[in-house]
Amino acid sequence: MADVVDLLFLPSISHHVAWVLMLISLTQTQNIVVFQPSFLTATGPTVTALLLGNTSDISLNVRTVSASNTTGSVDSPSCVAEVTQWVLTREQVGKTAVLIQLKLDKSLHLCGENETDTECCPKPLCVLETLQVSACVGGTPQASLLIQAKIHALLMPDYAGSDNSTVISNQVYHPLGSCPCDLTLNTCDVRCCCDKDCSIEDLKLFVSHCFPGPFGGQVSPAPDYQCSVQSSENSPDWFPFLCVISPPKNNPYLGLFYQGDTITFKPGPSFQRPVFTPTVQITYSQGSPIFTLNEQYFTIPRKLLGQCVNSAPVAFLKNFKVKCATLLHSCPTESPLQTRQMDFRINLKNGEGGEVMVNVTDEVAFDLSPFISSTDAVASSDEMLVCENVTLALDYKFYWEGNGITRVKLTRTVGTITLNSSVWAFFLTVVLTTRYSAVFLNGEFMAEPNSGNPGYQVGYPVIAAIVDTSDNNTGSILRTSINIWKPVGDGLCPTAEKKPVLFGENSTSGCLLPVSQQNLTLCNFLRETVASLQTALIPATHVAKSGNPDPLVMSDWVNISFATLNSSTTMESTSLCYGIPSHQHIHIRSLITGLVDGVPQREIQALHFSYSLSTWALGCGGGDVSPCVDPAEPQLFPITSSVTFTDIPVNTGPPKTRFQINFTEYDCNRNDVCWPELAFPITKHYTGEPYSQSLAKGLILVFFFITASILGTPWRQIRQAWNLVAL
Template sequence: MAKVAVSILFFYMVCWAGISTHVFQPSSIIATGPKITSLLLGNLTEVSLNLLYVFASNVTGSIGPPSCEPEETQWIVTKELVGTNALRVHLRLNKSLHFCGENETDCCSKSLCVLESLRVSACVNNVVKTSLLIQAKIHAHLRLPYHGPDNQTVIPNQVYDPLGSCPCDLTTGMCDIRCCCDKDCSSELLKLFESHCFPGPFGGQLSSLPDYHCSAHREDAPEWFRFLCVISPPENNPYLGHFYHGDTIIPKPRPSFQKPILSPPVFNTYKQGNPIFTLEDQLFTIPQMAIGHCLNNAPVAFLENFSFQCVTVLDSCPNSFPLQTLHSDLSIHVNDGKGGDVTVVVMDEVVKDLSHFLSSTAFGPDRDHVCESVTLALDYTFHWKGNIITNITLRRSIGKLIFKGSVEITTRYSAVFVTRENMEEANSGNPGYQVGKPVIAGIENTQHNFSVQRTSINLWKPVLNGLCHIAEKRPVMFAENSTSGCQLFVSLQNLTQCDLLRDTVGSLQETLVTATYVAKTGNPNSEIESDWVQIQFENSSNALGDGDGSCSGIPSHTHIQIWSFIAGMTEGNGQRMIQDIQVRSTLSTWTLDCGGGDVCADLTEAQLFHVTSSVTFIDIPIFTGPPKNRFRINFTEYDCDKNDVCWPQLAFPLTKYYTGEPHSHALAMGLTLVFLLMAASVLSTPWRQIRQAWDISL
C-alpha cells in the first residue's frame, strides 16, 4: 500500500507541474556535502543517466549545451525507482574528505577540497530530455589525531555474569572510594574504607545460596534433602537484567572543537509555516516580538502575517540595526522556493510627523540630540503564487529625530503575504467567513450597473496618549466583539459652538464606516449584487437643548451590530454568512465639570471627553423544525436524557438506544432470540402435556 501511495503521489506531482516528458526536481543544486539526491519525474522508459563536468566559457561566460556522452568523474551515480513516473537519483563522492597525511593520495590537500560544476543528463535514444546542474563546494573534514591507548574495554555479559564482577568499579585505572571489590585499590587504600564498603550486589557482595538450594552443600542436611532441594542454575537470580548486556567498546577519536559545517536544509517548495531562507541558506529574519521581548533577528514563516511594535529608550543617536539600516543590507536575495532567488525591493518613505512614534520624552541637562535617518518602521509585502514567492517589497519609514535627554521611540514591523497586486482583494473565507478574519465591506461604484470597491469597516485603535487626532483605525474582525475609543479635548469655548462640535465629532465617527455594503460571504464577487448586503444607518433621537457650558446631541458612540448564521456545512465545517448589519450612533450630552461651581470662568479650560466605537455579533439560531408545544416541553417521562429510568431502554436491543451494532443487525438478532424463546417454550414439558391431553380427548 505504501508503494501504491507513493506512485499516486508522484503521478499527481507530475500532472500538477504540467510535465509532458521529463524534469528534475530540483533542477539545480548547490552541494556542500558528499551526498546529493534529486528526483527525475516523467516517462522513465529507456532513460539513461550521464554525468559530466561543465565549464564556463572564457568568452561568453555561459556553459555548453548538455550532452549524452559519458565522462569519468569522482562521483558515483545510483538510481532508485520510487514510482511509475519518479526516479530518485543519488550521487556520492568517491573520495575521502580528510586532510592528506604522509604518502596519501585519496585525500584533501587544502581546506576547499572539491570545487566543481557537474551536469546530470537524462537521455532517451541518445537525445537529452532534461538535465540537472550541480555546483559542488565541499570542505575537508577537520579531524584531530587520537593518541590514546588502543586497548579495548570488555564488559562482561550480564546474561552469565549478573551485575558484573564489580559494579561499583566506575573508573578505569583508579581506585573508587568505598568499592572494596575494585582491583585497582591497594591494600593501604582498602584499609581506609574497608568498614564502609558498598553493601549488596552493587558492591560486589552477592547473597549466598539459600539453604534449600541443592548446591548449598549443607553439612547438617538430612538424608531426604537431596529429594526435596531446589535445582536452579546460578544464572537464574533476581539481579539479571539490571544492567545492559555487555559489549565491546572501541575507543573513538576525540571530538573536534571546530565549528561543524552544517549542510543546508533541502526543500523544493515552501509550505505554510515553514521558515523562509535567503539564497545563502540562512534564515530570513525581521524584528519581531517574542515572549514579551523584541528580537532583532526572528525568522519569518511562509504565509504567516504579523505586526509588532517595539519600544526602545534612547539616550543617544542609534548606530546599529534595526534603528539604523542600510539600503544594501535590506536588499537581500531570498530563495523563492523553486531554486531561484527574489531580491527585496526597498522603498523609502520620509516621516515628518513623529508623534505616532514618540511615546514620551524626558528632558534633562544634556545637549540636544539630532539623529538623521532613523528607521521607524519596516513593512514587508510578500507576493506569492502556489508555493513560490514571486516578489518582495519593503516600505522603510525613516525620519529625523530631535530630542534632549532621553526619549521612548516606538518602532513598527510587519509582514503581509498577498496573492494579488491589491492587498484589499484578500478574502476572509471560502465561502463562509473565518473567525478572526476582517469583515469585507464595499463602496458602490455608480459608473457601472453594480460594482463595489472593497474597503473595511473600522473601530478606533488608540495609540500613545489615546487622543483622537493621532488615533488609528483597525478593521472589524468577524465574530469578535470589541469596544474601543479615543479622547478629545473640548474647551468651554468649543461648547459655545455646539453645531460645530457636533459636526466635528460626527466627521470623526463617519471615518470609521465609509462603506455602504458588507459582503455576505468571505469570497464575494464585486459585480454580483446578491453577494452583498446594504448597511443600515440609524441615529438615536435626542432633543437638542444647548446651554451654558453644555452641548447635547453629540454622536459620541458608534455601535455596529452584525447578524450572522450558519448557511450550511462543507466537509464538516459550518459556513458562516452575514445576513444583516446596522450602524447606530448614540447621542450624548457633554458638559464641563467646573469643580463645584455653576459657571466655568476660563474659556480656554479644556477637559477630555470620550469618543467610542463598538461591534457586536449576533448569532441567528438554525431552524430545526416546528416549535415544541407545552406538552412536549414539560412531559419528559420518556426522555432518556432527563430521567434516571428510561423505559424505552428496556427493549434492548430492539430499540434505537442500543448502539453497539447497526440497528438492522440488532433487530434481526433480537427477533431471532424471541423466536428461539417461543420455540423453547412450545417444546417444553407443560405444552407437551397439553398436546397429549388434547390428542387423548380427540
C-alpha cells in the first residue's frame, strides 16, 4: 500500500514543482509580481504567503475590506494603509521571492464576567473579517492578497495552572497527608469523604461507603491506654499506674511515605567552568567517567534517552555506537558538525597518575551515500552552496590495561556537502546522518563488560552466550544477552525494542500485536509468527554462572533449558486460534556460594525458558464490531514476557524433625502469638536494654500493680463487706 501511495504522490509533487517553476519563469520574464496563493482562509493568529517576481521596489500594506451586498465582490486594491489589529512583516528568501507573514496583535482568551481588558475576546468567535494585502510600486497596486480571517477564542480551563511552586510539607512529621484519597484537583473523588471539593449533596451519595482507615483521611483515634484520653470520672482502677504517655505525633502512620534516605552533597566536575581544586588521583573502574587534566568530564556526542546531545560523558569500558540525524538548511558553523583537528587533541587522565593525549587521524569521505539520506533538487551552478570539511563521523578507540588507559586513537571522517540555495530550497532539506562510536580494546581485543567479580551484582545484566561450532569445531563462545520486551512509542510489537534482563530484578513487560480476522484463519502461521517474536528475545544457548566468565572455559557456563512447543492439530474455527505462545517466562535460580570481603557472591545455577499458551479470538463487544465485519480490520492482542529470580536456600544445619516443623505454638519466629513473651520485658526475649535493668524495672512494675490492686476497688469492697459482717 505504501508503494501505491508513493506512486500516486510523486506525480502530483512533480506537477506542482513544474507549475511553480513555470510561474517563477513567467514573473521574471514579464517583470510582474503575484501572490502565491492569492486567497487564504485564516483560522489561527498567523498567516504566511509568498510574493513572487521583481520585488525590489515593492511596498506592502494591509487594510480591512468588506464585500458588496449586491455583487458580492470586494473593494479594489488600494495603496492606502489602514490601522488594523494585524502586524505585517516581510523576509527576503531569494532574489525573486519575499516571505510575507501577518500576525494577530491581540489576545485570544475569552473575556471574563467583570473583566475590563480590551484585548480579550468578548465572544467565542473572536475575529471575523476580510483582509487585503496590496503590493504597490509608486502608489500603484500591482497585486493583492485576500485573507478571510475566522478565529475563535481559546477556551482555557477554570483552574488553569499557575507558575507558583507547590510547597509540600515534610512527610517525616505528618501521617500520610490531610486527605490521601483526594486524587483529582477541583473534582469530588467518589468515596473520599475528606475531599473538600465534595459538596453536602455529593457526600450524601456515598457517605456510608467512605474509604476506611488512614487512606480515607480517618486516622485512628487515640487508644484507651493513652494517659491523655482517660479522665478522672471514667478511668479504670489500673489507669493511674498503667497508662501510656505518648505524644500525638507518635503514631504508626508517621512517615509512611518517607524513605529516610539522605544525600550528601559532593562537589563534582563541571561541564562549563574549570574547578580550581588540587589534583586528585583518579582510578578508573568499569562505568566510571573519564576525566581530562583540568578535572572535566571527557565528552563526545552521544544519544541519551532517545535524543542526541553534543556533550555526553564517556564511561570507562562502556562501548557504544550511535547515529544522529540533522536537518541542514545551510552550512554548519558550530560543533560537532564543524570542527578542527586541534579541538580533539585533548590530554586525558590515564587512571594511573599519568596522562594520555588523543591521537587524531582524518579521513575524507568521497561517497556520501551512507551519511546523506535525501538531497536537494537539481539546480544551476550559481545556486549551489558548498559546505567543506563537515564532520561526518567520530570513531574513538581506547586502549586499556588493568585500571588505566594506555592510548587513545580518534578517526575523524570529513566530507564536502553541496546544498541548493535557490528560492525553494527551504522546502527541500538535506538529512545528514552522523556516526559516533567508542570502543575499549585490551591489546587488540574489544572489552566485554562484566556483571560482577566474581559473583553477580544486583542490577547488572545477565550474561549469555552462543556456542559457535563453525570455527573448526572448537566451540568458541560468542557473548550475547537475554532480553524482555521494551515497548516504546505506540507500544506495538513491530516497533518495540528489547531490554536486557537484570540480575535479581523480577520484571514483566510486553507489546501489542495487530491481528485481523484474516490472520485468525491461518492459525499455524500466527503461532509461528508469535513464537519467532518470543524466541528472538533469547538468542542464546548458555548463561554465565558468575559475573566475570571466561569465554574459553566451558565450565563457567550453564545450558539454558527450553520448553518444547507442541504444534496444535485440533480442528479450529475461523474466528479463534488455540495454543498461541503469547507469554514467555524466564525462570532463573541463583545460589550464594560464598563471601568476598563480607559481600555475598551469587551464581546462576539454572535458567529455564517456558511458554504460557492462550486462545485468541476477536472481541466485538462495546459497540466496536468493525474487526468482525471487516476481515482486514486489526485488533490488538498482548504478547508478554517476564523473568523471575529464585534464591536457592543454603542448608546450614541438620533437617528439622516432624515436631519442629508442625509444633509452632511456642515458636516466636513462626507464630503470631508468642507465649514466652507474656512476661515481657522480664524475660530474655526483650533485648532493648540489659537483662538486669529490665528485671528490676519489671519487679517494680509488679509491685505497683499489687499496690493498685490492694488500694483499688476490689480491696475497698472487701473492707466494706468485712465491716458489715463485723457489725
